[in-house]
Amino acid sequence: MNISEELIRKITLQAIEELGEKATTENVKQVVSKSLEKLGAEEQTFKTTPEDSGRVILTSFGLNHPGIVSGITAALSEAECDIHDISQKLMGEFYTMIMIIDITNSKKDIKQLQEDLNKVAEKLKVKVYLQHEDVFRYMHRI
Amino acid sequence: MPYEFDEILETIKMTEIEHFDIRTVTMGISLRDCADRNIEVTKQKIYEKILKFAGNHVKIAEEIERKYGISIANKRVSVTPISIPFGSFTADEYIQIAETLDKAALEIGVDYLAGYSALVQKGMTTGELELIKSIPGALANTKTICSSVNVGSTKAGINMDAVLIMSETIKKTAELTADRDSIGCAKLVVFANAVEDNPFVAGAFHGVSEPEVVINVGISGPGVVLEAIKSAGNVSVQELAEVIKKTVFKITRAGELIGRKAAEMNGVEFGIVDISLAPTPAEGDSVGDILKAMGLEDVGAPGTTAALAMLNDSVKKAGLMASSSVGGLSGAFIPVSEDQGMIRAVEKGNLSLEKLEAMTAVCSVGLDMIAIPGKTPAETIAGIIADEAAIGIINDKTTAVRIIPAVGKDVGDSVDYGGLLGKAPIMEVRELSPAAFVRRGGRIPAPTRSLTN
Structure with missing residues (x-):
């Protein structure tokens, strides 16, 4: 006003x-x-955007070793996130994993999730990035 | 999966490795309703208005950074050219306004506040003259304030009186900030054909035809373009143009997303995306390196202007396709101090002031962040400004001069500001004098190009 x-x-x-x-x-x-x-x-009091899809994309990569997927998904399940899609590739000893996650019903927002996952990433010695879906939609879809 | 593996990794690579970031999210605020006869009331109105609209600007930008994983290097504010609403004040009072603006900028946490400006391409009002007189003091007394003065336009020609006054103002600003490598001059731009919605400082201001409050975004992606050119390998220039366009298209789209979200969350209008390739002093984030990757031995080699012209044109074409809100300067910046590739070229003696001037004819924005010997006479600086303004008005484009006559320094020395302003080696200036020409005064008439109706 x-x-x-x-x-x-x-x-x-x-x-x-x-x-x-x-x-x-x-x-x-x-x-x-x-x-x-x-x-x-x-x-x-500023408003949140109604048209946000609530979907975020998680990208993780690093040296492959057992327990990475389980470590990351445990954190997501604890935050009540819904995994819509998951895909993984191995290149030699490196792995790359991408997940599409719905955080609409999560009790945590993207910032808190990022903080949680950073802790997990540090423990697993890998990189984890969490970005809202829109940035990929804008850059790669017309 | 709705996105390909490679697409997702490409975005991650851009933001994490290749320095793709949003260079600036700038909130433009009109101060036209802040004028009052009483200077104290005016100052209070200005302060309150900036805090009211931009109070959450930095907080919101940080939230967006986290959400999209794209860093926003700078959060800034631009205001109505101060000489327009506050034309009744004296130089001393203008300095008080600058201090108030500085206080507001520090309070809301932005790094620069720009718009301590005057538009005098055709002539100067009393207020504008007072504002120009106050610029050295205002820049010396404040941390965040940036100033710009427009001295020429295609429609009006070049105001040579203003050119000379500005060259003296630059000298004085250098002297007043001599203890800090004449840093005041890094925040002072002399324009021809200045644009009203430029989000980049030091030249930003909130033009008179702009809405009450607006969000403009400037993207920065030389690192991304450099990597794309490197990985394209030995292809023809046409194919190279294609590679540049595809890359810039993507970063422009990301810029538009960030701008729209920032505007929405601030509850204000979204203005434009400025698609300029703006380098930073970070290694690899350099327009100079792009030119080298295109096949030049170094910046300054014959062919530099052609390579830059192609780069600049490809950037524009991609940006136009990617967003219907492209504005501002939108080209490739070639500031010397803010670009490692350019710094190296100058240090090696490969890039001269004259070659740089030729390059500015084909890109935005002009002779930017160039340090010259402190002993350079004001008339010589006026000649440099007039040359650059002439390129601007004849080619119907924006040009600018941000030049630092570093007090007590000469060729072989350098000035170092750290951060985004970077480090500039002192460049050689020809000692031939244009004094008699620039002291004639008057106005270079508008070119035939001005008669388009």
Whole structure:
């Protein structure tokens, strides 16, 4: 909401009217700044985007060793994420894994998930990236 | 799987290895409703307006960075050219406004706030003259403020009086910040055909035809283009153009996504994506290296201008296809201090000021971040500015000069700012004097190209 000067003037006039004879410069100022703060506070709540698909893409790579998939999926299952697709390739001793995950019903947001997975990645000595699907859609689909 | 394995890995490679990032998300804010007769009221209005709209700017940008895994190198704010709404103030009062802007910028956590500007291509108002007078002081007293002055346009010609005043202003700015390698000059741009929606500092300002608040995005992908050219191998230039286009297309799309999300989350309008290839001092993130990868021994070799022209044109073509909101400068930047490939070419003596000037005729934006000896006379700087402005107005393109006459330094020395501004070796300037020409004053008339109606 845009707080215009006109609105401030209106609030001030109403404050003066309501305070009646008690109105002094100080208390009018107080009342007005309080009402403005309230308006400002309402304004600060910013919305999340409704058209977000809620799908994120997890990419992981590094030296192959047992327990990588299980380590990563355990963290995802703990966060109640739904795995939509999973694909893996081995090139010599390196592995690459890509997952498409739905986090709509997860109790964690993408930032918390990234933090969780970073810990897992550190333990497994691999790289894990988590990015929203849109960036791939924008770059590779017209 | 809706995406190919290789597509996903390509994006990861771009963002993690090849330095693809969003160079800047810039919020443009109109200050036209902040004017008041009283300087104190004006300052308060400016401060409150910036905090109101850009208070969450940095926080939102950081959230987007995490979500999409693409880093946003800079979060910035641009404002209405200060000389327009506040034309009744004096130089001293303008400096107070600069300090207020600086305070607001530091409070919201942006690295630069640009728009301490004046548009004087046809003539100067009293307020504009006062603002220009205040520039050295304003840049010396603030950390984040960037200033620009437009001295020429295809429609108006070149205001030679302003060119001379600006060259003196540059000298004075250098002197006032002499203790910091004349850093003030790194935040001062002299333009011809300045654009209103440029998100890149130091030349950004929020033009008068822009909406109340807007988000503009500048992408940066020299590293990505360099890798694509390297892996293309020995192909014809036509095929090379194709490779560049495909790469730039993808990074422009990512830029548009980031811009739209940032605008949506800030609850403001989305403006443009500036598809300029903007280098950073990071190794590999260099336009100079791209030119070398195209087959030149070094930047400055005969053929450099042609290679750059092709690169610049391919960037534009890809950007136009990828987004319907392409704007700003949109070309390839060749700032010397911010590009390792360019720095090396200058240090080896392969790249001269004259060759750089020729290169600016085919790309955005001009002689950018060039350090010259501190003893260079103001008239010589005026000659350099006039040359660059002439290239701009005749070719109907934006050109700019961001030049640093580093006090106490000469050829062989360098200035080092660290961070994004990088390091610039002092370049040689020809000692022939244009003094009698630039001191004539007046205005170079608009070229025939201005009569398009």
